[in-house]
Amino acid sequence: MSLIAPADQQKLRDAFSEMTRPVHLLFFTQALGCETCVQTRGILDELPLLSDKIAIDEVNFVLEPDQAAKYGVDRVPAIAVEYEDAGERRDSRIRFLxxxxGYEFVSLVRAVILAGGGESMLSPAGRARLxxxxxxxxxxxxxxxx
Amino acid sequence: MAFASPQITAYAVEATEYPDLARKYQVSGVPKTVVNDQVEIMGALPEGPFIEQALQLTSGK
Incomplete structure (x- = not known):
C-alpha cells in the first residue's frame, strides 16, 4: 500500500514531469539502531514510482564511512540530493537529516525538482546575490x- | 540557496530526531536557521532580508 494518497501521487507525477535530468537521492542508512531509517526508506521508495528520473542510491553508513564523510553526513537517516548534468554526477549540496x-517531504520534493532542472523559487536578484x-x-x- | 551558489551547503534538520543538535543551537521554535554556527535567523523571512541575514558574515567587508 502506498504511503501517498492517489490524488497526491498524481500531483507529484505532474510536478516531477517538469524535470529534465536524472536525480539521485543518496540515502544514508544503517540496519540496526535506526528506527526512522526504515520509515525514510519507505517514503523514498515511493518517489521512483512517480518519476523515471528519480533513483534512490542506498549508502551503508557503517560500511561506507568515506562516502558519509564526503557528503558531510555524520548521522542517519540522511539524504544527499545529486543530479546528472551532461552525464556527470553533481552534488546539489542539499541535505536532509x-x-x-510532514512538511519536510514537501521540501524534499522541491529539492528533487530543482536538482532535476526545475525553476528556482528565488528571484533573479536573489540568485545573483548568492x-x-x-x-x-x-x-x-x-x-x-x- | 545551495543550488544557486557552489559555496553554500544546506541542511534541513529534523529537530525532534536530533535533540542534541536542537539543544546545541537552542532551537525553541521552528523554522530556525543557523548559518556557519554563528548567525541565527528565527522564523520565515522574505527572500531579500533572509539572504542578507544569512550572508552577513560572508559579505567580505
Missing part, C-alpha cells in the same frame, strides 16, 4: 514534522 515526513558568495557557507534549517 532525519526522516522527510552567486557572488566567495566563502563557504553552511546553513542548517531546523524544522519539526508537522
Amino acid at each position: 532525519g526522516a522527510p515526513s 552567486a557572488s558568495v566567495d566563502k563557504p557557507v553552511t546553513m542548517q534549517v531546523f524544522t519539526t514534522p508537522t
